[in-house]
Amino acid sequence: MTRSLRVDCYDETVEAAVEMGRKEQVGFILRIQEKKELLFNLNNGETEEIATTSLRGMGIQVCTPEGYTGFASSDRIDPSIVKELFQQAYALAKRVQAMQGEVNTAVFSVPPNNRRVVVPLKHPYGSCSLAEIEERLKKLNKSLAMDPRLSVRTVHRLVDEEWRVARHDGTDTVFMTPRSFIYNIFTAREKGKTATTYSNLPGTDLSILLEPAETAKLYKKSVPAAKMALDLLNAGTVKSGSYKLVIDYALAIGLAHEAFGHAAETDGMESSILGENGRLRRGMEVASPIVSIIDGPVEGDYAYQPISANGIDRQTVYIVRDGILETGLADLFSAADAGVPVTGAGRAESFHHLPLARMSNIRIQVKDPWTIEEEFEEITPEKLYKYMLRTGLMKEGEEVYYLSGFQGGQVNPAEGNFVFNCSGIYRLGPAPRLYRPAIFSGRILTALQAVRAGLGPLKIDAMGTCGKMFQGVPSSGGSHYFLVLDKNPGIMLGGEGR
Amino acid sequence: MSVFGEQLQERLNMLLGKRLSSGLTLTGWRFDLHEMEHLEVGLKNNKIGGPYTAPGLKQESSGEICLHWAGEKYTIARIERRVLEEFQANLELWEKTAYIDPYGPGLVKPYEPPAVLLAHEDAMAILNGEFTPAFSFLAEGLETMAGYGTTKVDGRVKISRDRRLVANSEGLWVSYEQTPVEIYLAGDDLFGEVFAEKRLPSPEEFSGLATYTGRTVKELKKKAVLPREGEMPIIFTPRVFEAFLEHYLLSNLSGRLVANRQSAFGAQDFQEAKKVFRGDLTISVDGTRPYRYSSYRCTGEGVPTGRVDLVREGRLITPVLTLKYAKKLGMEPTPIPVAGAQGLMIDLPHRESFQDFLGELEDCLIVYSVLGLHTQDYSAGKFSLAADQSLLVQKGRIQGKVETVIAGDFWQVLAGEDTVFLDYPREETPAVCFKAHVAQ
Numbered sequence: 001m002t003r004s005l006r007v008d009c010y011d012e013t014v015e016a017a018v019e020m021g022r023k024e025q026v027g028f029i030l031r032i033q034e035k036k037e038l039l040f041n042l043n044n045g046e047t048e049e050i051a052t053t054s055l056r057g058m059g060i061q062v063c064t065p066e067g068y069t070g071f072a073s074s075d076r077i078d079p080s081i082v083k084e085l086f087q088q089a090y091a092l093a094k095r096v097q098a099m100q101g102e103v104n105t106a107v108f109s110v111p112p113n114n115r116r117v118v119v120p121l122k123h124p125y126g127s128c129s130l131a132e133i134e135e136r137l138k139k140l141n142k143s144l145a146m147d148p149r150l151s152v153r154t155v156h157r158l159v160d161e162e163w164r165v166a167r168h169d170g171t172d173t174v175f176m177t178p179r180s181f182i183y184n185i186f187t188a189r190e191k192g193k194t195a196t197t198y199s200n201l202p203g204t205d206l207s208i209l210l211e212p213a214e215t216a217k218l219y220k221k222s223v224p225a226a227k228m229a230l231d232l233l234n235a236g237t238v239k240s241g242s243y244k245l246v247i248d249y250a251l252a253i254g255l256a257h258e259a260f261g262h263a264a265e266t267d268g269m270e271s272s273i274l275g276e277n278g279r280l281r282r283g284m285e286v287a288s289p290i291v292s293i294i295d296g297p298v299e300g301d302y303a304y305q306p307i308s309a310n311g312i313d314r315q316t317v318y319i320v321r322d323g324i325l326e327t328g329l330a331d332l333f334s335a336a337d338a339g340v341p342v343t344g345a346g347r348a349e350s351f352h353h354l355p356l357a358r359m360s361n362i363r364i365q366v367k368d369p370w371t372i373e374e375e376f377e378e379i380t381p382e383k384l385y386k387y388m389l390r391t392g393l394m395k396e397g398e399e400v401y402y403l404s405g406f407q408g409g410q411v412n413p414a415e416g417n418f419v420f421n422c423s424g425i426y427r428l429g430p431a432p433r434l435y436r437p438a439i440f441s442g443r444i445l446t447a448l449q450a451v452r453a454g455l456g457p458l459k460i461d462a463m464g465t466c467g468k469m470f471q472g473v474p475s476s477g478g479s480h481y482f483l484v485l486d487k488n489p490g491i492m493l494g495g496e497g498r
Numbered sequence: 499m500s501v502f503g504e505q506l507q508e509r510l511n512m513l514l515g516k517r518l519s520s521g522l523t524l525t526g527w528r529f530d531l532h533e534m535e536h537l538e539v540g541l542k543n544n545k546i547g548g549p550y551t552a553p554g555l556k557q558e559s560s561g562e563i564c565l566h567w568a569g570e571k572y573t574i575a576r577i578e579r580r581v582l583e584e585f586q587a588n589l590e591l592w593e594k595t596a597y598i599d600p601y602g603p604g605l606v607k608p609y610e611p612p613a614v615l616l617a618h619e620d621a622m623a624i625l626n627g628e629f630t631p632a633f634s635f636l637a638e639g640l641e642t643m644a645g646y647g648t649t650k651v652d653g654r655v656k657i658s659r660d661r662r663l664v665a666n667s668e669g670l671w672v673s674y675e676q677t678p679v680e681i682y683l684a685g686d687d688l689f690g691e692v693f694a695e696k697r698l699p700s701p702e703e704f705s706g707l708a709t710y711t712g713r714t715v716k717e718l719k720k721k722a723v724l725p726r727e728g729e730m731p732i733i734f735t736p737r738v739f740e741a742f743l744e745h746y747l748l749s750n751l752s753g754r755l756v757a758n759r760q761s762a763f764g765a766q767d768f769q770e771a772k773k774v775f776r777g778d779l780t781i782s783v784d785g786t787r788p789y790r791y792s793s794y795r796c797t798g799e800g801v802p803t804g805r806v807d808l809v810r811e812g813r814l815i816t817p818v819l820t821l822k823y824a825k826k827l828g829m830e831p832t833p834i835p836v837a838g839a840q841g842l843m844i845d846l847p848h849r850e851s852f853q854d855f856l857g858e859l860e861d862c863l864i865v866y867s868v869l870g871l872h873t874q875d876y877s878a879g880k881f882s883l884a885a886d887q888s889l890l891v892q893k894g895r896i897q898g899k900v901e902t903v904i905a906g907d908f909w910q911v912l913a914g915e916d917t918v919f920l921d922y923p924r925e926e927t928p929a930v931c932f933k934a935h936v937a938q
Contacts, residue, residue, distance in 0.1 A: 037576075038595075043758040050597045053576035054588075061552065069547055071554035075579050085555075092553040092629075099633060102548030130594050151759040187760040187877055194762045194877040237880075240903055240937040267550055270543050271650055271687050333549035352556050354549065408873040412886055414687030417901065419884045421873030439870055441884040441903055469550070470654075494882035494903040494937070 003118060006034045007164035007174055010058075014166045016079035017060060020086040021168035026093075027063040027107045028086065029310055032077060032164040033351040036125060040134065040156040045142045047134055058082065059351040062089035067103035068096045073352045106333050107167070107310075110342065115313060117175040117306040119299065123206035124178070125160035136209050137182070144184060144222050147230055153185040158206060165311035175307045178204045179474055181463060184222050188229040195232035195436075197405065197423045199225040202302035202463035202476065220377035225405065228424045231434050238425055238435045240494050243401050244394070245485045246384065246428065246455075247440075249376065250406035250462040252479030254420030254440070256293055256362045257466070258409035259447045260286075263416070264319045265345070265357040266328040266338035273416035273444050279339040280328045287448030289323040290367040295345075295477075298361045302463045303476040305347060308332070309355035314344035320448070322367075331357040349471040356468055364479040366454030376459055376481045381432035384455075384482065388428060393453055393484050401493065402426040402482075403440060406462060416444040425493075439494035446490025456481025500673060502559065503531055503663040505582055510565075513589075514667060520593040526566035526605050528666035529577075530798035533559045534658060535625050541636040541653035544644075551654070553629070562798055563592075566605070566667075571596040603821030606800035608669040614795055614803060615788035617659075618697035621677035625659045631698065632657060639683045639708045646712030647719075648685035656680045657698075670800045678791060683708055685715035689866055689887055691737070694837065697789040706924050714866060722890045722898030727937045731862040732885075732904060733920065736927035738865050742881075744838035746908045747781070749876040751808055753823030762877050762909070763814055765827050771813040775912040780845040781809040783818070783835045792841030801831045805843075808832075812913075839927070844919070849928055852920040857894030863902065863936065864889045879909035906934035 010032050017030045037053040059073035060082065070092030072085035096102070133156070141154040158180045166172045183200040201208050201218040208214045247255065262268070269275035274284070287293070296316025297306050308314055310332045318326050328338050331346035334357060346355035370391045372379070379387075381402055388394040402425070409420025419441040426432040460478035485491060506529060513524045540551020547553060558579070565573040573592040581588055624632055632655045643651045657679050664672045676696050681704070684690030691711045693699050699707065734742065755761035756768070767774070785793045785803035796802050799821050807815045816832055817823070824831040835841030856862070866887040874881050882905040890897040911917055911932045919928040 043754075043760075047597045047599070048754075048758075049574060049599075050595045051574045051576065052591060052595050054578050055576075056578060056580065057558065059554075059556075061549070063549075069549050069552035071552045073554065073556045075558040075560065088555045092555065093547075095629065095633070096547035096553060099546050099637070102542070102545035102551075104549050106549075134597065153758065153760060185760070187755075189759060189762075189764075189877075194875075194879075196760070196875050196877045232878075237905075240882075240905065240935070352558070354552060354554070356550060407875075408870070410869040410873070412687060412869065415886065417869060417884060417886050419870035419873070421870055421882075436878070436880065437875065438882040438905070439873070439884060439903060441869070492903060492937075494884070494905055 005118065005162045005174060005176065007032050007162045010077055010164060012079045013058065013077055013082045014172060017082045017086060017166060018168065020083055024090060026065065026090060027168045029061045029107060030058060030082065030166045031309060031348065031351050032058045035159065035161040038125065038158040040137050042137050042141045042154045044145060044151055045138060047138065050130065050134065055350065057351040060085045060089050061354060062086060062093050063107045064093050064097065066097060067105040068093045068101060069104065070096065071354060104333050106336060110312060110332060112170040113173050113311050113313065114171065115173050115307060119176045119178055119204065121178060121205040123210050125158055128206050128210060133209060140215065143219065144226055146226055149188050149190050149230060150226060151187045155183045156209065157181055165307065165309060167311055171311040173307045173311045177305050179302050180205055180208055181302065182208055182218055184225065186226045186229040188233050190233050193233045195229050197225045197229040200463060202461055204300055204304065217377060225423065228434070232424060232436060235434045235436045238401065238438050238493055240492065242487050242489055242492055243399060244487045246388065246400060246402040246482050247485065248404050249459040249478040249481055251403050251420065251422055252364050252483050253362065253462040253464065253477035254406050254409045255447065256364045256477055256479070257359060257475060258411040258418040258420050259442060259444055260293055260319065261295065261329065261359040261362045262411045263413040263444050264328045266330040266334040266340060267357040268413055269328070269334065269338040271414040273413060274325060275338065278337050280325070282325055282327065284325045285323055286325045286445060287320050287323040288451045291320060291323055291448055291451045292318055292365045293320040293362065294318055294365060295329060295359050295362040298460065301361050301461070301476050303360050303474040305360055308344040308346040309348040310346040312342060312344040314360060317343050329357050329359060331355060347473050349473055353471050356471065358466065358468065358473055359475055361460055362477040363458065363460045364483065365458065366451065366480055366483065369454035369456065369480045372456035372481055376456065379481065381426040381428065385428045385430065385432060387455060391455070394428065400428045402428050407437065408464065418442055418444060441494065442491040446488060450485040450488035450491055451483055452486045453484040454480030455484065500663065503665060507665060509582065509585055511667065518593060522571065522593050522596055523568040524565060525568050526667045527564065528605055528800065529561055529563040531559065531561035531663045533661040536656060536658045537625055537629065537632055538654065538656045539632045539636060541640060541651060544640060544651050546633060546636055565592055566602070567596050570598050570600055570602055572599050572602045601822050601826040603799065603825055605666045605668045606670055609802065611672055611795040611802040612786055614786055614793050616674060616676035616696050616793060618677045618789060620698045621657050621679055622659055624657050635681055635704060638704065642705065642708035643683065643685050643712035643715065646716045648712055648715050650686050651683065653683045664796055664798060664800050666800055672796050672800065674795050681707065683711045685711060688718045689714045694791040694840065695789055696791055696793065710924065717889055717896055718866070718887055718899045720898035722900050724890065724900045724902060724936065724938050725861060728935065729933050730936050731859055731931055732934050732936065733862060733864045733929050733931045735864065735866055735929050736922050736925040738868060739930050740839035740927055741871055742908055743842060745871050745874065746876055746879055748818070748835060748839060751817045753817040753819040753827065756817040757823050757826045760877065762879060768814045768816055771815065773813045775809060775812040776915055776917065777812040778847050779809065779812050779912060780807055782807045782843045782845065783833050783841055784843050785833045785836065785841065792836040794836060797834050801833065803833050806832045844927055846919050849919045849921045852922050852929055855918065855920055855931065856891055859891065861890065861892045862931065863900065864891060880907050881905065903937045904934045
C-alpha cells in the first residue's frame with residue numbers, strides 16, 4: 001500500500017457517480033483534480049511576488065449507449081454535486097443526440113484499470129521553508145546579474161498535483177503529476193537596443209533548488225544565456241535560406257514536437273498530413289533511416305503523466321522507428337478511427353477540460369551517435385566546431401549554423417508546416433560569430449529526412465508548455481546533445497532577404 | 499457572490515489590527531472574486547459535440563486575495579470556493595508566504611466606478627437553460643461555410659456569466675455581472691475568426707463572421723506563386739495587427755517590465771514623453787464601452803476603468819500600471835487592457851479604404867495568420883516569421899495563397915511615415931500596410 005493522497009478522500013463521490021451510471025444505464029468518465037502551487041517571482045535581486053494557488057474540482061463526461069457525449073464540471077466535490085453534474089451532462093448528451101451530433105462509443109470498449117501511481121519525491125511541496133526557498137532564489141538571481149546592462153528575472157514554480165479518474169466500468173485510477181521549474185529571463189539593454197534570452201531547469205520537486213548538483217547545472221546553463229543576451233545587442237542577421245545546421249537538444253524537441261508529434265496525434269487524423277482518409281499512414285517513410293521518434297512518460301520528468309485523463313495507462317511508443325511511421329499518439333476516442341491501438345495519450349489541462357491526444361516526453365533518437373564525454377553545459381560553440389571537424393560532419397570553411405536555445409514553436413498539422421525559434425545562431429568556425437535568432441520553418445514530410453547525425457548522449461529534459469484547442473499542458477523532450485541537419489529545401493532559416 | 503464576499507470580508511475584518519501567532523499584524527486586505535458559469539459547445543470536423551467538443555456546463559468560484567501586513571509585508575494568493583471552510587489552514591499558509599515589498603501598493607479608497615453595461619439579457623437567458631441559440635450558432639456557421647465550399651468546419655461557442663466582486667478593507671465594494679461571449683469558426687484548418695464581446699452577436703454580425711471566414715477559406719485554397727523575393731508591401735489584417743500589438747507593444751508597455759529594465763522602453767522615456775512612433779498615431783486603452791469584451795468597471799485592485807492614452811501622437815505617455823508599479827515609477831495607475839490588444843484603441847486622423855488601397859499596389863501580400871509569433875523576442879521589436887496563410891494580390895486582384903517567411907521590425911512599422919493604416923470591413927482595429935522582407 002502506497003502513502004495516501006488527497007484525492008483518496010473522495011470515495012463517496014466516486015461511488016455516487018457509479019450509482020448514477022448504473023441507474024441511468026450510461027457510461028461516464030469522472031476526473032477529480034487537486035492542485036497546490038507556489039510561485040516565486042524575483043527581479044534584480046528583489047522578491048517581487050510570492051503567490052500561492054489552490055485548485056480543486058471535478059468534471060464528468062457522460063456517454064449515452066448510442067455514443068452521444070455531454071460534460072459538466074464544478075469546483076465542488078461531493079456526492080450530491082456529482083449527481084447534479086451527471087444529470088446536466090446527461091441532458092446535454094441527449095441534446096447532441098437530438099441534433100444528430102458526433103457519435104463515439106469507445107468508452108465502452110476498454111478494460112477497467114485500477115492502477116495507482118505515487119511518485120517518490122526527495123524534496124516535495126512543503127518540505128522546505130518558504131524563507132529558505134526565497135533566500136536561495138535571491139542568491140541565484142543576484143549571482144547572474146553579471147553586467148550592469150543586464151536585468152535578470154527569476155521565476156520558480158512548484159506544482160503539487162493529483163488526479164483521480166473513475167469510470168462506469170469500475171476503473172478507479174489515482175496518479176500524481178508533480179512538477180517544478182526555475183526560469184531565468186535575461187534582458188540586455190544598451191543604446192536603444194534590447195535583447196532577451198532565457199535559461200531554465202525543470203524537475204518534479206524542490207530538488208532543482210536544494211540539490212547542489214542541480215543548482216550548479218542551472219548556473220552553467222544560465223551564464224552562457226546571460227552572455228548571449230549581451231552579445232545579441234550587436235549581432236547581425238542571418239540571410240534567409242536553407243543551410244546545413246546543428247541544433248541543440250532543446251531545439252530538437254521543437255523538431256520532434258512541432259514537426260512531427262502534433263501531426264501524429266490521432267484526434268486530428270482527419271486532416272493531418274500523416275493521415276489518409278482519417279487513418280494514420282503507417283509504414284510511410286517519413287525520416288532518415290537513422291531516426292526514431294519516441295514518446296512516453298518518464299518518471300522524474302517535468303511532463304510526467306503515467307495514466308491518461310481517460311484512466312488508461314500511458315504507453316511509451318515509437319512514433320517513428322528507423323525512419324518509418326509506426327504508430328500514433330492515440331487517445332481512447334480517436335485510436336480506432338485512426339487504425340492504431342490506444343496508447344493512453346489523452347491529457348487535460350484541468351478538471352474543467354475534455355482530454356485531447358497529447359505528447360508527454362518526446363525525443364529524437366539517432367542510430368550510432370558520435371560520442372561526447374563532456375556535459376552538455378560545458379560545450380561552447382568553439383568546442384562544438386572542433387567536434388564537428390573531428391567527426392567529419394563539417395569541413396573547414398563550410399557554412400554551417402548552430403542554433404541554440406529553444407523559444408517555442410507552432411505547427412499546422414493539416415498543411416504540414418511548422419516553425420520554431422532559437423535564442424541565437426552561431427556561424428560555426430574557429431571563432432564562431434553570433435547572429436540574432438531567426439525562425440526555423442519547414443515541412444513535416446521532408447524535415448526529418450535531413451537529420452544526418454547525432455552528437456553526444458540523449459538529453460531529454462527540455463521543458464515547455466504545449467497549447468492545443470485552448471488548453472495548455474506541460475511538455476518535454478529532447479535528443480542527443482546535438483543533431484546535424486543537412487541543407488534541405490524543406491528546412492528554411494528566416495531572417496533578412498538574401 | 500455577495501454572501502461569500504460578505505463572509506470573507508467578515509473573517510478578514512476580524513483579523514484587522516491583530517497580531518497573529520506568526521508575529522504578523524494584518525493592516526489591510528483586498529480581494530477580487532468571480533463566481534462563474536460557462537456553457538461551451540463545440541463543433542469538430544462538421545459534427546456538433548463528440549468526445550473533444552462535447553457541450554459542457556462549468557461552474558467555479560475563485561479569485562485573488564491580497565493581504566497587507568505591518569512592516570511592508572504582503573501576501574498574494576489565488577483562492578477557491580473552499581477558502582472559508584478551510585480559513586485557518588489558508589491563513590497559516592498566507593502568513594508563511596508573506597514577503598517584504600517596499601513598493602507594495604496601498605488600497606483604493608471607496609468610490610462608485612463608471613456604470614458600464616456588461617451583462618446581456620440574451621446571454622444570461624442561455625445560461626439559465628435556454629441552450630438552443632448556442633447550438634444554433636454552430637449549425638448556422640456550418641451551413642454558411644459549407645456554402646463557400648469549406649469541407650471541414652470547426653467551431654466553438656462559449657457563453658459565460660461572471661458575478662464579480664472587488665472589495666477592500668477601506669470600504670471599497672464593487673459588485674457587478676458581466677456576460678463574456680466568444681464564438682469561433684474555422685475552416686479546413688486554414689483560417690479561423692472570432693467574435694468576442696459581452697453580448698450575443700446580432701444576426702448580421704454572426705452572418706458577417708461566418709461569411710468572412712468561409713470566403714477567406716475559399717480564397718486561401720487557391721494556390722499562387724510568389725513573383726519575387728525581397729522587400730515588398732505586406733498587409734496585416736486587423737487580427738494579425740492586434741496579435742503583433744499584444745506581443746510587442748503591450749509587452750513593452752508593461753509597468754513591471756519598464757520598472758525592472760526588461761522593456762525596450764525605459765522609465766525615463768515616459769517621463770520625457772519620448773517620441774518613438776509616427777506623429778499621428780495615438781494608442782489608448784478604453785474599458786468603458788458598453789458590452790465590449792475588453793470593458794469592465796474596475797481592475798482587480800479596484801482602479802476604475804476609463805480611457806487612457808498609452809501613446810499620444812507618437813509619444814510614450816504611460817506604461818500599463820498596476821498600483822505597485824505606479825508607486826515604483828511615481829506615476830498614476832492605469833486601466834488594464836483586457837483581452838490583449840482587443841482592448842486597445844488605435845487612433846489616426848486618416849485611414850485609407852482597404853479595397854481602394856489594394857488597387858493602388860502593383861503587388862502585395864495580405865497576411866491572415868503567422869506561425870510562431872510567441873517565439874519572437876518581444877523586447878527587440880524584430881520579427882522573422884512564417885506567414886502560412888497569405889494571399890498574393892496583384893493590381894487589386896487576389897491571385898491566391900502563397901506561403902512565405904517574412905522579416906521586419908515592428909517598431910519601424912509603428913514609426914514609419916510610409917506605413918499605411920487601412921479601414922477594414924467589420925473591424926474597429928485597422929489593417930496595416932508596410933514593407934517587409936519576404937522569402938518563399
